[in-house]
Amino acid sequence: MTVSTVRHEAVNPENAAASAEFRQRLLAGMAAAIRECGYRDSTVADVVRHARTSRRTFYEHFPSKQACYIALLREANAAMVRQIAAAVDRRAPWDAQVRQAIEAWIAVAQSDLALTLSWIRDLPSLGSDARHLQREWLEAFVVLVQDLTDTPELRAVGVAPPPRQLMIMLLGGLRELIATTVEDGGDIGDITEVAVRATQAMLGPPHA
Numbered sequence: 001m002t003v004s005t006v007r008h009e010a011v012n013p014e015n016a017a018a019s020a021e022f023r024q025r026l027l028a029g030m031a032a033a034i035r036e037c038g039y040r041d042s043t044v045a046d047v048v049r050h051a052r053t054s055r056r057t058f059y060e061h062f063p064s065k066q067a068c069y070i071a072l073l074r075e076a077n078a079a080m081v082r083q084i085a086a087a088v089d090r091r092a093p094w095d096a097q098v099r100q101a102i103e104a105w106i107a108v109a110q111s112d113l114a115l116t117l118s119w120i121r122d123l124p125s126l127g128s129d130a131r132h133l134q135r136e137w138l139e140a141f142v143v144l145v146q147d148l149t150d151t152p153e154l155r156a157v158g159v160a161p162p163p164r165q166l167m168i169m170l171l172g173g174l175r176e177l178i179a180t181t182v183e184d185g186g187d188i189g190d191i192t193e194v195a196v197r198a199t200q201a202m203l204g205p206p207h208a
Contacts, residue, residue, distance in 0.1 A: 023061050025051040027072045030065075035114040039069060039122040066126055070133055073119055077137050080108045081144050088148055094159045095200050097148065102174075102196045106188055109178050113188075120179040142167050149203065158205030170202050 029051030033042035036050075044065050048058050062068040087104035088097050109116040123130045146161040154160070162170075174195055181188045 019061070022051075022053060022057055025053060026058055026061055026068060027075065029053075030068050030072045031112070031115055034069075034118050035112070038114070039118045066129065070123075070126075070129055072115075073123060073133060074136070076112075076115060076119070077133075077140060080105070081140050083108055085144060085148070090148070090151060090153070094154050094157055094204065097154075098200050098203060099196050101148065102199055103192060105174070106178070106192055106195070110188055113182055117179055117182050120175050138168065138171065141171055145203075159203065162203055166202060170199060173198070 026047060029047040029049070030042075032050035033039075033046040036042070036046065042065070044055060044058055047065065047068060048055055051058075058068070062071065084101050084104045088100045090097065092100070123134065142164060145167055149159055149161045177191055177195065178188050181191055
């Protein structure tokens with residue numbers, strides 16, 4: 001009886017690290033291309049130029065410009081959620097927590113206005129992959145807000161996790177306010193107070 005064995009090639013840590021480094025360079029290249037000429041007018045050639053790599057390397061990591069763009073936005077979304085969560089002091093009064101969350105959101109949006117606007121305006125027109133990412137974004141923020149509001153301290157003052165429909169209205173409104181402010185040439189830092197007041201009114205206790 002002959003016993004056959006299957007040899008599994010061990011993953012070379014150096015190769016894996018190099019691949020991850022090239023992927024991050026390509027994502028950074030995509031972000032730079034968007035800042036330079038916008039998503040629609042950017043090309044794979046622009047991405048690899050900013051990433052200082054080759055088209056061959058690009059296609060080893062992404063099948064298309066859109067796939068690279070969506071990967072960039074997915075990472076940006078995850079980073080934004082982490083930054084907002086880290087900015088909120090859960091021991092603070094509920095209205096202070098709302099302010100901390102909104103200020104953190106706006107700070108992230110301000111840090112890369114071109115990417116922020118592309119998120120809101122370009123992504124919706126890119127088909128099923130884009131719609132899936134939009135739903136991911138929405139779910140991540142719904143979970144974040146539910147987590148931030150579902151604490152004994154907030155429940156004690158009448159603040160509870162908001163209904164999903166209310167969250168969709170709030171998130172959509174804030175995104176549109178940011179986008180129109182950028183498009184009109186305004187400073188999105190100037191919308192902080194109205195965004196804080198609106199969010200406090202929607203999420204606060206009934207008597208607030």
